[in-house]
Amino acid sequence: MIAALLGKAGSTLVTGLVGAAAYDGAKRAVGAGVVREGAVAATAWGLRGKRRVETGAEQLRLTSGDIVAEARERVGEQAPPPGAHEAHDHQH
Template identity: 55%
Template sequence: MVLPGLLSKAATTVVTGAVGVAAYEVLRRAAAKVPARDIAVTAAEWGLRGVRTAETRAESARLTIADVVAEARERIGEEAPPPSVASGGHDHDH
């Protein structure tokens, strides 16, 4: 009486293992056909695109906030300071 249940569980385990091995082999063969360099280049490309998009959005947000602050200063009658020029980081002439 225990034997049919045990055989059933064993058969299920064997089938599950066979399916797992087949899936592993398919993935292993597919991975061997795709060069790792192409994957790395594609990942770097996506990363660069993401960084550029984030930089663009951050600059847009900065400009929007600057406009809001300038308008608020104008409403209260305060003069907005002129835009500052960022220092080049050194003090000698070229």
Template identity: 55%
Template sequence: MTVGPVVRRAAQTLAAGVLGVSVVGGFRRLLRAGAVRNGAVVAASWTLRGKRSMEAGAESARLAMADVVSEARERIGEQSPPPGAGTDRHDHDHEH
């Protein structure tokens, strides 16, 4: 008789269905508990901390390079521009 393979196949299908329902039910419980949202908030906070850390590092590097350039100008007898004086100046007026 070939009842064995049919029963085995039915048992596998039933087990897959029960597993699928369990996974969906667990996911729904997580959504209701706010765990997914909490995880997203934690990930966003890590991203913001990382971004701020990178910005601080970039600012430190910029200031260090400005010190090097200032010292190099001093060695060749040039005067460094005052802090905050940008190089984006232009010599024409804007009509308002």
């Protein structure tokens, strides 16, 4: 019975030591800025990707505007000036 009790106590002690070592390792990693550095790097990649998407969307908008203008020219329509579709009912 005492051997079983000592066995369980030893097992609990080893588990506690492993847990404490893992906690200390995680604490050092956070303290050293490893986690923060990873978050900053991931955010930077996200911002770069966002800029590329925005650039592509703007290029697509400009290209489609050129295509519509050329199509209107071919059918004999005059393209409305930019902003002509916006309501502007008040006086200045």
